[in-house]
Amino acid sequence: MKIVVWNENWHETNGDPKVIGHYPDGIHTVIAEGLRERLGADHEVSTATLQEPEHGLTQERIDGTDVLLWWGHMAHDQVAPEVVERVHDAVLSGMGLIVLHSGHYSKIFQRITGTTNSLIWRNDGERELVWTVAPRHPIAQGIPNPIVIPAQEMYGEPFEIPTPDELIFISSFEGGEVFRGGATYERGKGRVFYFSPGDQEYPVYHQAEIRDVLTNAVHWVAPTLPRELATAPNAPRDWFLK
Amino acid sequence: MKIVVWNENWHETNGDPKVIGHYPDGIHTVIAEGLRERLGADHEVSTATLQEPEHGLTQERIDGTDVLLWWGHMAHDQVAPEVVERVHDAVLSGMGLIVLHSGHYSKIFQRITGTTNSLIWRNDGERELVWTVAPRHPIAQGIPNPIVIPAQEMYGEPFEIPTPDELIFISSFEGGEVFRGGATYERGKGRVFYFSPGDQEYPVYHQAEIRDVLTNAVHWVAPTLPRELATAPNAPRDWFLK
């Protein structure tokens, strides 16, 4: 498998000291490191950022990508429409997509869900507990219930998403809010997983259980069919006989 | 509509002082009172208990019931199998059913879900917050988000239910646990709503918002079609052409 971790890289290139403290080389490098550790040498994990030409997501590169992880927050508007379209077509053709934290507001995730994906939020360094509600799901295998994240931004309901195909995780926060933070969608031939933990101000992607979830998710969203965008074939009578 | 509030009436008849303090005439009378207040004179709300002949649920009475609310906890095993069967058939034929709190472990709800409905629990008088995740659903209309219940038993995930047809409410508790405490199921012609708040040791059914939820739910589960148990008709070719 070829996995690409994409990051808008805004906080890092704008010199946000908290973020740089946790992620001196960018949040993407730490996410990629966690995947490499777990996926081993058989799979190739690379990174791409907003600042690269075509945001590092040329048609050729996307064509060769099995799973794309997407982290964005401040720069959703700077993502070129044609890149969004390209990623969307790739998902519909079978590429796996994992949308992380404030990527809920990314153009690509809005294209996937068809909704605003709005929520309530508060950045107060609260403990987040991530509860498994689908213990049999492959993404939940080996994950402690709950995951305890010492400090995180709060994301709360109502989370304006379509009813997930499968709801895997529900988070709670010290203030009492709850959030459907682990949810799957199928779109065309592609699988999509949204996972909410991972605010830039906290070292969430250094945490082993979070890396385990992402690794499970990479396996789960990975393509199983030849990649192909659906067309609308004309079908004569009895076409299926022969 | 004819609405029947059923209660096993175990705590009350066994002299549990906390329960009698909140519910001197039984938890069913307070639930019924809340519904009567809101439904008005057009609808008839009555009660039934385990201790009555046939648990107060004769075939004739069930046949005339539009919506049944079910509260049970200690005496699930004392409910006669033929009454469970009768209620189940009524649901499949179109009667609405609302299962309350520890009714998750009732025989009738296990027949509806096909699962154990197991959960984790702790009775520590914690604040429960009931969050709406389906703001457009009729059961959520006019309900504050969240409902704040000052003290409750904790019910937590994993809650071993089938994926709900619609998930309406998710609760959180002071200890950090979450619970899918408001969930709908359709079975045959009948609608079912499970709602978790309502432990016997706390005055939950005196609370206005809880009464509002139950009233909304009565309207939502109420039958809309003539009551009828499905059969398996033989259908000759072209039967639908008159």
Next chain:
Amino acid sequence: MKIVVWNENWHETNGDPKVIGHYPDGIHTVIAEGLRERLGADHEVSTATLQEPEHGLTQERIDGTDVLLWWGHMAHDQVAPEVVERVHDAVLSGMGLIVLHSGHYSKIFQRITGTTNSLIWRNDGERELVWTVAPRHPIAQGIPNPIVIPAQEMYGEPFEIPTPDELIFISSFEGGEVFRGGATYERGKGRVFYFSPGDQEYPVYHQAEIRDVLTNAVHWVAPTLPRELATAPNAPRDWFLK
């Protein structure tokens, strides 16, 4: 309620004789007529077409529309992006949307589903049977099972849509194909219903049962909450305690 029936009006303005035979004043007028007959004087049914300024869907008009029906086929590409955006925002804010037949490929429905909505097809004037699989759903009330449509274009699986929130109707065709032709989605505060019967070459919208389905659907997708586009409010600790 204010209902607007929108039609791209391409076949009619391009002089397609079959279409004009069935729909001399445009397919929209016949759909509107069926709704007016059933909805009565309390509701206002009007029409809009692609050829009008802003396709007849100015911001003001959309703001005042409760339910929009959408028929399109040949001219999806001619619909202005800003009108698509406007309709999409209206749906997310609570406006009901009913997408008809080849509207499956419209930009607005692709924005709703996040998929291509591709299918297989054949225009051979085959009998279509529309089977109800959700007999309790409000959209199915009073609808014969099956609806028999004497002649129709075939639309067949695989239909590349997300799993519907509720699957109401499945069609079969003389050639043996099947199609999930009646499906609901909720997006934000809005409800959406897709209904596949209605090819321009057949008098489908003159048929009473089809008009009944559309009327039921208008009631079902109609808004129940004040219209409002979700934002992402910051929520201080304990904000819900007054």
Next chain:
Amino acid sequence: MKIVVWNENWHETNGDPKVIGHYPDGIHTVIAEGLRERLGADHEVSTATLQEPEHGLTQERIDGTDVLLWWGHMAHDQVAPEVVERVHDAVLSGMGLIVLHSGHYSKIFQRITGTTNSLIWRNDGERELVWTVAPRHPIAQGIPNPIVIPAQEMYGEPFEIPTPDELIFISSFEGGEVFRGGATYERGKGRVFYFSPGDQEYPVYHQAEIRDVLTNAVHWVAPTLPRELATAPNAPRDWFLK
């Protein structure tokens, strides 16, 4: 894996000539043969019938079974309640279950669904087409779309089941009826797949594509977690902090 194919074996032991023509040693032997061919020597496929002591499903045997296939038709009432309970508990604990054809009316499937599972039917030797509506699902991998079954009993909608967790296949019949004949459910730790083709009067289980579906299904319902029936543990505050 250990796979057990269960058959009520009624038609065969009652000397039904059509059935014995296709299945001289019982329908279970042919189903088992198809699985053995495809699963190879690493997995053990055995059979059990109603006529054996405890219907061949002792507690010990069930405890050692990973996947159970269930074929029944005339003798649902003869299945002992304690065996139904045992199989149900095993499913909730993680055993996979595949319910075949007229097994829709078996006690075990009614326990799983909580519904009557009623349908319409006609035995007229019609061609059945089995259409894939979830092409990405593991059960659909390598399966032609549609499967053409030359002659079969018709099963039609309305099929009174709960909304499936995943709808994989929809069948159509020469008479025009449709049927949701391939559907999955999760119950507790166990996965369940219902697959409708397979009437005793036609050689359906000799057909390669049907055997392929069943083999895929065996893999899909197979347990992935240690088998365990859920309990309701009391959870002290902060129990998750070690």
